[in-house]
Amino acid sequence: MDQDDQSQEPGAAYVPPAGQAELVAALRAGDETAFTELIEELGPSMLRVARMYVSTRAVAEDVVQETWLAVLSGIGRFEGRSSLKTWIFRILTNRAKTRGEREGRSLPFSSFASDAEGDEGATVDADRFQRGGQFEGAWVSAPSRWSELPENRLVGDETIEVAHAAIAALPDSQRAVITLRDVDGWSSEEVRNVLGLSESNQRVLLHRARAKVRRALETYLEGDRS
């Protein structure tokens, strides 16, 4: 636990992100600005990931705080064989899992199968496509081009709020993936590492999540088409 044990593809040399060695050195030297920036950069995603394992926001905050203390006591031993971010999130998920188990919660992605199974159909309403005939499977009426809508409508507060609400309504695993990818800007690889997902599971969760948010936006921007 809490070890610098990022597993690697056999033979693949790990290259740490640019600036990581400097950041680690700054932390070890007690640079407060470096520490504050790191907390601000990673803190929100840490809370979100912790929240998947434990029952309340308050417990998730506890886990995040404990994780930072563990990061401080372990940073002297951090060898840079994984990214600092991966290392911190490994500490976080280990601690969150332990807390969640103590609370009698099941692991979040054990519900992944049921999330996916209860949700296996197409991501776009079947009524939108022609059935039978020469053009089977083609749009009945083509989707409209959103990027031609006025900028202030597309990125207005209300539009963003519609997306936010749609994300909040997603199953846990879909919400986790779309938030880390599209809100926090993580790479697919980072999400797979931290959440322990295969490439295809990550993609399926992301696809379903984005499709539902798209649909909510469509209803808001164009009115209900069905």
Next chain:
Amino acid sequence: MTSIWQRIRGRGERGLTCVQVVELVTSYLEGGLSEADRARFDAHLSACDGCTNYLDQMRVTIAVVGRVDVDDIPDAMKVELMHAFRDWAPS
């Protein structure tokens, strides 16, 4: 709207249909399609305004989601962590 000729071209022998394309959009954007599937996907797009617009809607969706406010960690936690950091840091 797509013209009838575009739609016919969009459904060549091994072409994808719109109902298939919408389920491949994420794989396409993630670079997860094989070269052959990517070529089929691109061929469909070049003949289908509906799917081109759907892809555009997905890109807009991703951009809008990127603007959703992320909740920050509480200030009290930051303060406590800074105290912990000062205690811990070599002076």
